Amino acid sequence: MVDFFHLLLLFLLMHIICDFYLQPKRWVDAKKAKTYRAKELYFHSLLHGISLLIPAMVFGVDGRAAACWVVIVAVSHFMIDLWKVTSPNGEKLSCFVLDQALHITVLAAIALYMTDGVSIAEVLQHQQFSDALLVVLGYLLILKPTSIVIGSILKKYPISGTGEAKKAQVSGIVAGGELIGYLERLLILTFTLVGSYEAVGFVLAAKSIFRFGELNKNADRSMTEYVLIGSLVSVVITTLVGTLLSLELKIK
Template sequence: MFDFFSTLIAFLLIHIVCDFYLQSNHCAQAKKANTYRSPELYLHSLLHGIGLLVPALVLGLGWRSTVCLVIIVAVTHFIIDLWKVITPNGDKFSYFMIDQALHISVLAVIAFHIADGVTVDAVLAHEKFSDVVMVVFAYLLILKPTSIVIGSVLKKYPISCTDKNRISGLVAGGELIGYLERLLILTFTLMGSYVAVGFVLAAKSIFRFGELNKSDDRSMTEYVLIGSLLSVVITTLVGTLISLMLAVNIK
């Protein structure tokens, strides 16, 4: 009997080892330079397929299923990596995330296929399915939608500063900081670690204090504080509401 999550974790372990630890910078550069003519691309893809022999043997997978597993993973990995290296600006972080998501999706589909007793209906009917949906919804809500809401509010409070380059850099950096901050706050709130939430706020305040203390522009200080407080308030409210809903479901 194969458990879906155990199978998927075993597959992901091999993927991480082969894709990050067994792939050198030279190999990555060679794939990008020579694309489909690169021997490194074929060897790298084949390595991912052969590497899965280890979990296949440990899990006791049949030889026919093992052969199919190796072929499917090797071929799909080749196609995905080839797409990435021939795509302009394929070394950007967004393409890296898409690349990894595609690889993981292939492994997840295979694990789902060979797992015993796992069907779409069984997943939808699972008692924890609604909890997972709520948590995923919370994380999606506090990222881009919350960023848009904060940006809309901040438009009402323009910065009276002539240095546009500095403002642009601050806003771009502030958006990324806001994403990371909200991810941490939501995670700690859902875990009930409110002390850790306070630590995140204190750490950010310390780092921001030096920057704002040197600024003679009061509007800049107020701009940052409004954005930070909105980020914290929205994320805390979302985390608290989801925590209450999860507690109700448990009862």
């Protein structure tokens, strides 16, 4: 019996190798310039289809089923990539995420169909699925919702100053600080989940060193307090989420 998660994992491995490592930049540029007339688009799509012969051999899938995999993945990849290169928003992150989500959905559907006697309900009830869903929930919580919480707290401690100087300070913190906070929380949660607390300390120390030079030049004490409050709230929330997730996963 073919396990759904093992088959999907191998599918995803082939997808990542073909999409990001075996696709030269000139292929990407050619697809954008010539769209459906680019031979590179056909080569790339066919490569994705043929790559699934490896999982087929690993799991002992018969030739007819393997041929269906090749055709379905090659055609669907062609259509999805063609949509992406012809879309006016094709360069945006949201378009990239949607593009990858569609590819993965096709692979997941094939894996689900090929898994003997497994229904969607059984997949949803699988221990690995519930664990993965819990981890995804944790990552979602530490991103936008946590930013909103931090922003609400910081509103109670406004930066002193007036005029353009204050606007410049706030603009700098909001524009770069939010992205830095996202990356910091992603690293802290990841290291917490794998039990690498030393790495968490390294992330905090590295950020403190860079921030120290910036804040040391700033004569405004309120700016220093503003940044410290935001950083500490960010670390506390992420650490709590990571600890609770770790405890829940161990209990399961």
